[in-house]
Amino acid sequence: MSIRLPSTAASEEAPSMSADPAVHELRPEERFVDSVAQLTLHRDIDALDHSLTLSLAELLRARHVLLYKCMGDDGVMESWVSCRQMEAGHYAVRPALPVETAAWQTRLRACQDGQRPGHSAGADGYHYVWTPIHKDGLVAGALMVEGGEPFDAISKVLDGFSRIYSNYVSLIREAERDKLTGLFNRSTLDRQLQRLLERVGLTHQGVAPERLWLAILDIDHFKRVNDTYGHLYGDEVILWLAQQLRSSFPAPNALFRFGGEEFVALLLGPDEAGVETMLERFRARMAAHVFSQIGTVTVSIGFVEVSTAGFSTQALDLADKALYYAKKHGRNQVRSYQGLIHAGALDGGVMSGSVDLF
Structure with a gap:
């Protein structure tokens, strides 16, 4: 059946309409x-x-x-x-x-x-x-x-x-989307970041009831899993983790697989303690799960609040420093960049974002 488009002249019976x-x-x-x-x-x-x-x-x-x-x-x-x-x-x-x-x-x-x-x-x-x-x-x-x-x-x-x-x-x-998990891929981070900043009102209104956080999640000893059991079992871990991310942090939060064993989450939350509780709950769920062939697998997490002055590269850099601290101090833990600064565990100097997003 062909589509008959409205004629250029307006119908006598129809109200007059004009646009571009x-x-x-x-x-x-x-x-x-x-x-x-x-x-x-x-x-x-x-x-x-x-x-x-x-x-x-x-x-x-x-x-x-x-x-x-x-x-x-x-x-x-x-x-x-x-x-x-x-x-x-x-x-x-x-x-x-x-x-x-x-x-x-x-x-x-x-x-x-x-x-x-x-x-x-x-x-x-x-x-x-x-x-x-x-x-x-x-x-x-x-x-x-x-x-x-x-x-x-x-x-x-x-x-x-x-x-x-x-x-x-x-x-x-x-x-x-990432082909394996269906999560966003890394090329979409800036666009999703801007979308969520607009949602919470940070872009235009200064202070908002919701705040935006960026978390980096990394599977501990993932290379060992691939080397010992093979990539098929490594993919099983990645798919299960992606599934748990979706159930733990549903839309409008945005979830990304950055490649390999690294994931990023843009999360809405009222304060640092609340976000840390959500991430800690996810970490505990991951650690408690027993895979049939490889046993337990843990994750380390670093997160930071995203401000209007910061770019995605800077937020990634700061969250990555918190993640590195978690890795260096035992793995299988959640670390807040702001919390580490306040505790004197990290230097709070200005850092240039050097993470390649694409």
């Missing part, structure tokens, strides 16, 4: 191709979400586009992105506020659970159309468009874009 004039000067098929090109320009999912809602709004002259997604490995955390038409036909894209999504939360969740699209007509002549979004063969969210174009045109374009989006998200995820 440059977009609307194009013929319908040119607008579609331009929108797809803009959508696939991005290399991270947050920017892709922004582009998806804006492209649909401009293409369909929509009054409102809302993207709903389940996030995280457990699918519990929700994400809402809203693109709404402002004065003079311009659009504003931002994470949706709860009050903005209240009227649509039940409907979009039902769309996801029922795995089928739907639509309704408003008294003002606008159509409300929604469709599920798939990821890896499963429904992972939904898209809603509120627009003045005929329902049939909106529905077909919305369905086409949801499939393009799903396919492209899979490609991005493959590029940014």
